[in-house]
Amino acid sequence: MYSSGSSPTAIPKKVTAPEVRARKGSGPSLAMVTAYDFTMARLVDEAGVDLILVGDSLGMVVQGLPNTMPVTLDEIAYHSRAVARAAARAHVVGDMPFMSYQVSPTQAVESAGKLVKDGAVESVKLEGGEDFAEHVWRIVRAGVPVMGHVGLMPQSVHALGGFKVQGRGDQGASKVLADAKAIEEAGAYALVLEAIPPDVAAEVTRAVSIPTIGIGAGPGCDGQVLVCTDLLGMSRGHAPKFAKRYAELGDAIVAATRRYVDEVRSGAFPSAEQSYKPNRADESGPRVSEQGRVVNLR
Numbered sequence: 001m002y003s004s005g006s007s008p009t010a011i012p013k014k015v016t017a018p019e020v021r022a023r024k025g026s027g028p029s030l031a032m033v034t035a036y037d038f039t040m041a042r043l044v045d046e047a048g049v050d051l052i053l054v055g056d057s058l059g060m061v062v063q064g065l066p067n068t069m070p071v072t073l074d075e076i077a078y079h080s081r082a083v084a085r086a087a088a089r090a091h092v093v094g095d096m097p098f099m100s101y102q103v104s105p106t107q108a109v110e111s112a113g114k115l116v117k118d119g120a121v122e123s124v125k126l127e128g129g130e131d132f133a134e135h136v137w138r139i140v141r142a143g144v145p146v147m148g149h150v151g152l153m154p155q156s157v158h159a160l161g162g163f164k165v166q167g168r169g170d171q172g173a174s175k176v177l178a179d180a181k182a183i184e185e186a187g188a189y190a191l192v193l194e195a196i197p198p199d200v201a202a203e204v205t206r207a208v209s210i211p212t213i214g215i216g217a218g219p220g221c222d223g224q225v226l227v228c229t230d231l232l233g234m235s236r237g238h239a240p241k242f243a244k245r246y247a248e249l250g251d252a253i254v255a256a257t258r259r260y261v262d263e264v265r266s267g268a269f270p271s272a273e274q275s276y277k278p279n280r281a282d283e284s285g286p287r288v289s290e291q292g293r294v295v296n297l298r
């Protein structure tokens with residue numbers, strides 16, 4: 001059931017929110033990754049991830065923005081729809097973007113409903129601790145599973161003065177713990193812990209009955225999440241300390257595209273192999289000059 005990858009003929013069973021919750025204690029650790037489109041979602045689903053998060057990180061990854069603040073609910077719904085079409089097994093989580101839920105619990109329920117109806121997500125994630133427990137409670141009561149997100153909450157980047165590690169010192173650690181407990185008690189089925197010291201994350205993980213999913217929170221969580229472009233080595237520029245690169249696909253993409261550019265310019269692409277049969281029976285197909293150019297295409 002938890003193998004990484006599935007046989008091409010097997011019809012995978014969807015991972016549900018109650019199953020994710022039940023992994024607390026029983027394991028194995030939950031593997032979550034972000035995706036924002038059909039192609040990436042199909043590949044990571046094939047690789048056996050348990051959850052795909054359509055994160056508001058799409059602001060940075062897809063839109064080239066400096067932070068997540070401008071991302072809209074419609075944009076999350078649009079990308080979620082594409083991801084949901086591809087996720088045969090993985091549970092699809094839609095992120096609630098800035099100002100799609102902060103205004104009131106009623107706004108939160110409406111926005112969560114939109115992500116389920118328009119985005120085909122199976123649960124939603126929102127940032128916030130004690131101050132947002134009522135919002136979580138109301139969404140859960142409306143029948144939508146909620147994943148919490150405490151510690152570093154990127155939607156509060158301006159209030160925090162930057163993307164800074166949270167939960168430091170006794171006061172910081174107590175705040176993260178209180179936030180986590182509030183979201184658990186409000187009925188969330190899982191909780192993201194972002195950018196907090198590993199001992200604080202381990203303490204929170206022991207203190208709550210729902211699985212914690214860490215990003216920059218050390219190995220003591222019940223699962224881990226990474227942004228797909230970090231994991232695959234497609235990000236350029238500064239990368240956070242926790243972003244382990246499992247491949248260098250960015251370099252591979254540049255190298256492959258360079259070869260394509262060279263072959264287009266030299267005429268080596270397309271060759272007869274990539275060309276259709278000629279229309280006329282007397283034509284044997286494109287002929288290639290000594291310089292490698294196709295010379296008789298009509």
Ligand code: KIV
Binds near residue numbers: 034057095215
């Ligand atoms: O938006 C996102 O990708 C996230 C993860 C980093 C947890 O919230």
